[in-house]
Amino acid sequence: EDQVTQSPEALRLQEGESSSLNCSYTVSGLRGLFWYRQDPGKGPEFLFTLYSAGEEKEKERLKATLTKKESFLHITAPKPEDSATYLCAVVPGGSYIPTFGRGTSLIVHP
Amino acid sequence: DGGITQSPKYLFRKEGQNVTLSCEQNLNHDAMYWYRQDPGQGLRLIYYSQIVNDFQKGDIAEGYSVSREKKESFPLTVTSAQKNPTAFYLCASSVGDGGAGELFFGEGSRLTVL
Numbered sequence: 001e002d003q004v005t006q007s008p009e010a011l012r013l014q015e016g017e018s019s020s021l022n023c024s025y026t027v028s029g030l031r032g033l034f035w036y037r038q039d040p041g042k043g044p045e046f047l048f049t050l051y052s053a054g055e056e057k058e059k060e061r062l063k064a065t066l067t068k069k070e071s072f073l074h075i076t077a078p079k080p081e082d083s084a085t086y087l088c089a090v091v092p093g094g095s096y097i098p099t100f101g102r103g104t105s106l107i108v109h110p
Numbered sequence: 111d112g113g114i115t116q117s118p119k120y121l122f123r124k125e126g127q128n129v130t131l132s133c134e135q136n137l138n139h140d141a142m143y144w145y146r147q148d149p150g151q152g153l154r155l156i157y158y159s160q161i162v163n164d165f166q167k168g169d170i171a172e173g174y175s176v177s178r179e180k181k182e183s184f185p186l187t188v189t190s191a192q193k194n195p196t197a198f199y200l201c202a203s204s205v206g207d208g209g210a211g212e213l214f215f216g217e218g219s220r221l222t223v224l
Contacts, residue, residue: 004152034211043200043215087153091211096141098211100152
């Protein structure tokens with residue numbers, strides 16, 4: 001069974017304190033791994049797609065990396081506006097339907 | 111602007127009543143999805159549709175029904191058979207097979223059963 005596990009469940013940071021979120025997965029093949037940001041009461045917003053081990057993507061203070069078993073979302077010098085829930089999703093080979101993890105709730109204090 | 115519109119944003123229902131959530135997209139996407147989100151849970155797939163007049167059950171389809179008569183529209187009916195319908199419902203779309211996993215979401219509909 002395809003599984004996606006995100007850790008930690010919740011993370012509190014001070015503004016400027018860099019950290020990483022983890023997404024580990026077990027799927028039969030990997031078509032793609034996706035990161036989304038979700039603000040309270042809103043729908044998720046697409047951030048990144050990663051397809052193969054070693055791939056990296058960046059956007060402002062966020063950087064996503066991928067290995068054969070996990071992905072990291074690195075947040076460098078976060079700001080309070082980075083506070084949100086970050087969701088990871090994987091699409092196994094031969095499919096196009098993503099399986100989502102439970103998310104990491106990030107709060108950045110000023 | 112292109113996007114996905116869900117309505118209503120908030121909905122209250124009495125037990126035993128059916129309710130239909132609307133989802134419309136103008137992105138010309140082939141695939142559409144309905145997810146349910148509960149506190150502390152990930153997104154769970156209810157139904158998905160790759161093309162008009164065709165749809166498949168997801169992981170938690172019991173107590174729900176859908177239709178896909180138009181490419182732009184994918185309404186979800188929460189029936190009285192759904193035992194615990196209070197949740198946040200999200201509709202999404204994608205270009206289909208070529209855009210696997212890259213979903214565009216609506217703002218969500220929060221259903222509360224009284």
